[in-house]
Amino acid sequence: MNIKYSTRVVSVHQDSQGFRLNLDHGEDILAKHVVLATGGVSYSATGSDGEGHKIAEETGHKVTSLEPGIVPVLTHEFWVRELSGLQLESAAAVIKHSKGKVKLEGDLLFTHQGLSGPMILNNSSKLVEILRKDGRILLNIDIHPEKTVDQLSDEFLTAREEHGKVDLGNHMKLKLPNRMIPLFLEMAGADPKLKMNQLGKKGRNNIINLLKSFPLTVTGTSSIDKAMVTCGGVSSKDFDPTTMESKIHEGLFFAGELVDGCGPSGGYNLQQAFSTGHLAGSKING
Ligand SMILES: Cc1cc2nc3c(=O)[nH]c(=O)nc-3n(C[C@H](O)[C@H](O)[C@H](O)COP(=O)(O)OP(=O)(O)OC[C@H]3O[C@@H](n4cnc5c(N)ncnc54)[C@H](O)[C@@H]3O)c2cc1C
Structure with a gap:
C-alpha cells in the first residue's frame, strides 16, 4: 500500500481481526497494535x-479539559504594545490572589497584547489556575529585585549630589531600558526634563515605588493555538500508566502530549513524549 506523507488517520475501530485505521483518502490499514501519538491542539499548523x-473519545476514552500550557498572557493595559519586544531581565513579581501569594522570577517580555518570556511561560499553569478562580491577576513587577528600596533611594540621592545637572530622563537609563523611560516617567508623574537636583522626595519615592511595584493586570491567556503545549488530554484513568495501554481496548496505546498532564518548559513535555512512547513500544515488543 502506498501511504502518502500527508496521510492522516480519521478513525480507529476494533474488530475480530484487529484495529482498522481509516485514512483520510479512504483506505484502511489493519493493525494488531495502535499507538495514538497525535499531540495536543496547540500550534495546529504542525x-x-x-x-x-x-x-x-470515539473509542470510549475520556478526554479531560484542554487548557493552554506554556502560554503568553494578555493584559488590560493596551499600552504594552508600545513596549512590544522589550525585555526586563531578571525581574520578579508578586501575585496576591484569593488563595494566597505567588512569587514569580525571570526575564519578562512585553508583547503586542500582553506579556511573555520565561517569567510568564514557566509559570503558565499557575497563572491559568489563578485566572480560572479569580478572573484576573494583578501583577506587581519588581524591575530591580536585586536592590532594596533603601539602596535605590541612596542611588537617587547620590545622583542628586554628584550629577545634579543631569536630566531625570537621562539618569533613568541606568535603571530601565531606554524605550520604557517615557512611559514609565509619565506613569510616575515625573517630568523627564527635570534636573536630578530638582527631584524632590515625593517624586523620588514615586519613581522608586514604581520600580519596585510596576502594576499590570492580566486578563487572560493567548489562545490555546498559541500555547506551546496542551494541558489535558486522554484521561490517565483510562490507560495503564506503566504501559500506556488502554484499559478499554487491549492493543491500543496512547503516548505524548495527547495524554492528560503537561509540564513547564525545559524539556519536560518532550521527555513525556519520549518516555510514554518508549513504554508503549516496550509493551508491544514484549
Ligand atoms: C514552539 C514550541 C516550543 C516548545 N517548547 C518546548 C519546550 O521548551 N519544552 C518542552 O518540553 N516542550 C516544548 N514544546 C512541546 C513539545 O514540542 C511537545 O510536547 C512534543 O513535541 C509532543 O510530542 P508528540 O509526539 O506527543 O506530539 P507532536 O510533536 O505534536 O506530534 C504529533 C504528530 O501527530 C500528527 N498527527 C496529528 N493528528 C494526526 C492524525 N489524525 N493522523 C496522522 N497524524 C496525525 C501530527 O501531524 C504530528 O506530526 C514546544 C512546542 C512548540 C510548538
Whole structure:
C-alpha cells in the first residue's frame, strides 16, 4: 500500500481481526497494535489539531479539559504594545490572589497584547489556575529585585549630589531600558526634563515605588493555538500508566502530549513524549 506523507488517520475501530485505521483518502490499514501519538491542539499548523482526541473519545476514552500550557498572557493595559519586544531581565513579581501569594522570577517580555518570556511561560499553569478562580491577576513587577528600596533611594540621592545637572530622563537609563523611560516617567508623574537636583522626595519615592511595584493586570491567556503545549488530554484513568495501554481496548496505546498532564518548559513535555512512547513500544515488543 502506498501511504502518502500527508496521510492522516480519521478513525480507529476494533474488530475480530484487529484495529482498522481509516485514512483520510479512504483506505484502511489493519493493525494488531495502535499507538495514538497525535499531540495536543496547540500550534495546529504542525499537524496536531485535536483529531487524536476525537479518535480517543470515539473509542470510549475520556478526554479531560484542554487548557493552554506554556502560554503568553494578555493584559488590560493596551499600552504594552508600545513596549512590544522589550525585555526586563531578571525581574520578579508578586501575585496576591484569593488563595494566597505567588512569587514569580525571570526575564519578562512585553508583547503586542500582553506579556511573555520565561517569567510568564514557566509559570503558565499557575497563572491559568489563578485566572480560572479569580478572573484576573494583578501583577506587581519588581524591575530591580536585586536592590532594596533603601539602596535605590541612596542611588537617587547620590545622583542628586554628584550629577545634579543631569536630566531625570537621562539618569533613568541606568535603571530601565531606554524605550520604557517615557512611559514609565509619565506613569510616575515625573517630568523627564527635570534636573536630578530638582527631584524632590515625593517624586523620588514615586519613581522608586514604581520600580519596585510596576502594576499590570492580566486578563487572560493567548489562545490555546498559541500555547506551546496542551494541558489535558486522554484521561490517565483510562490507560495503564506503566504501559500506556488502554484499559478499554487491549492493543491500543496512547503516548505524548495527547495524554492528560503537561509540564513547564525545559524539556519536560518532550521527555513525556519520549518516555510514554518508549513504554508503549516496550509493551508491544514484549
Ligand atoms: C514552539 C514550541 C516550543 C516548545 N517548547 C518546548 C519546550 O521548551 N519544552 C518542552 O518540553 N516542550 C516544548 N514544546 C512541546 C513539545 O514540542 C511537545 O510536547 C512534543 O513535541 C509532543 O510530542 P508528540 O509526539 O506527543 O506530539 P507532536 O510533536 O505534536 O506530534 C504529533 C504528530 O501527530 C500528527 N498527527 C496529528 N493528528 C494526526 C492524525 N489524525 N493522523 C496522522 N497524524 C496525525 C501530527 O501531524 C504530528 O506530526 C514546544 C512546542 C512548540 C510548538
